[in-house]
Amino acid sequence: MAGIFITFEGGEGSGKTTQIRRLADALAAHGLDVVTTREPGGTPGADAIRHVVLSGAARHLGPQMEGVLFAAARADHLEVVIRPALARGAVVLCDRFHDSTRVYQASDDPEEGAFLARLEWATLNGVGPDLTIILDVPAEIGAERARLRRQEAKADRFEEEDLSVQVERRERFLAIARSEPERCVVIDGQGDADEIAQDVLAAVEDRLDLDRLVKNRERQGS
């Protein structure tokens, strides 16, 4: 693919939305074509699935079938938004992607795990992130930030769960980073948002060849 695909992962309130916005501004200032998007969602079909899953209407489904819904939303998003953007040479910044399914729909049952792995393979169909930024914050901090952000709005189906579940999810994200160090970078999400943005940009510049895209853009423009 001509473009670059970067995903942001981490628990709720870890700062994904904030940092995606800042990275998008920094990359656009380099003259790059930047697409920001999120999961579940990013297309009308995926947004409809988002509503079904996050409202809690399908809370009885269990991890495998919940994984199927997230996978269907992801397949639509890939087809309609992500693949075309990568094909034209854009940088795609996506708030959550397949690692969120690995973490949130994780199962201790080996057969369920094998099913979800196969589902992931079929959904991605050869397209995956070039880089994944995992924003790491203690679960209590993420939950408190999310609570402040929400104010009057209702918690979604996953935010309602106990802090111990959020602690487990943090561990699962860190385990993914350990198992795929060439793809994943863990960045401390505590502290000042501007400093975190500098760490994120440094990781992107270190791991990816942005110059190639800038030169392609210049060639297209001339």
Ligand SMILES: Nc1ncnc2c1ncn2[C@@H]1O[C@H](COP(=O)(O)OP(=O)(O)O)[C@@H](O)[C@H]1O
């Ligand atoms: N580094 C930071 N320090 C303090 N608050 C932050 C920081 N980054 C984000 N926030 C605030 O925390 C809340 C959640 O951040 P957000 O970027 O929406 O996280 P996420 O998308 O991971 O849920 C928002 O109200 C945001 O303004």
Ligand SMILES: Cc1cn([C@H]2C[C@H](O)[C@@H](COP(=O)(O)OP(=O)(O)O)O2)c(=O)[nH]c1=O
């Ligand atoms: C993409 C994805 C999200 N989710 C969950 C994680 C979040 O709780 C929710 C998305 O909510 P959202 O409000 O977009 O995220 P955040 O908590 O980062 O602000 O969906 C899954 O369970 N599986 C998935 O594959």
